[in-house]
């Protein structure tokens with residue numbers, strides 16, 4: 001049985017129309033007019049225990065609105081939501097025990113308290129037993145290096161420390177499900193990598209189901225095998241990331257350093273789109289020509305000193321899908 005089930009979910013927001021001028025303001029007092037914003041239109045998906053999925057889409061696509069319905073903050077306008085067998089908005093407290101939530105943009109910890117005191121408060125709120133608390137704190141302290149700042153007030157923590165504290169806090173009560181919203185935002189490369197490793201580990205070691213919303217495609221690529229892509233409140237794709245890469249990421253880049261830059265090497269099937277001294281960037285469609293074909297062509301006239309073949313980033317693939325308005329998605333991929 002899936003741990004999360006969403007069926008024909010929708011959420012409309014009624015937004016009061018603002019009328020201009022004094023008369024307009026008076027009129028709105030008597031009779032308010034509303035416009036309907038369909039933030040989530042008709043979304044269905046299910047997630048199995050232990051999965052780690054990327055829930056992605058452009059700004060305003062409806063990601064946060066969906067997550068808020070899964071966490072019980074918002075009541076759906078229609079459709080079904082089940083999180084670990086519970087209807088979140090009907091049973092917010094019970095649902096809270098099953099989920100951990102981390103918002104990269106804001107902390108859930110008490111700003112002015114030493115970090116350890118936030119943990120202690122959460123222990124009470126979630127009624128975590130002494131034994132479990134100690135066990136988790138020992139693990140998190142070790143893996144996330146919490147020791148260096150446990151007595152520092154949250155407001156004085158660096159962003160990286162704050163994020164580590166937040167993720168530890170979200171897991172204190174051993175929730176089977178974790179919602180992560182931009183968990184690496186603003187972190188430097190090393191801190192990002194550490195955070196990703198930690199997320200991967202807790203997913204594998206503790207079988208925690210992770211729903212990750214992010215604009216950082218590297219997060220998605222490194223952490224998830226599956227992504228649900230939404231736009232304008234509608235699901236556009238649900239499936240393997242590898243498949244999207246396979247279908248839309250046919251363009252590869254071959255970068256060659258030539259021994260002597262006499263002339264541009266003549267090529268069929270590839271296109272030089274950038275050159276710097278004796279280095280050339282060649283774009284090619286791997287369905288039409290292979291990298292080794294191109295290399296063979298080049299070596300007829302030039303000596304190659306060094307070469308690399310770059311795979312397309314999922315980010316560029318997705319922006320291509322966005323730009324093309326999902327028109328070219330094959331039926332097998334479109335949902």
Ligand SMILES: Nc1ncnc2c1ncn2[C@@H]1O[C@H](COP(=O)(O)OP(=O)(O)OP(=O)(O)O)[C@@H](O)[C@H]1O
Nearest residue numbers: 013015037039057058059060061062063064065066
């Ligand atoms: N409380 C609200 N009242 C009215 N409209 C809202 C409300 N919350 C969200 N919306 C609108 O619903 C749409 C979806 O918003 P949502 O925050 O879910 O998008 P998102 O995919 O999370 O975007 P982002 O990546 O920018 O965070 C947007 O057009 C937004 O303006």
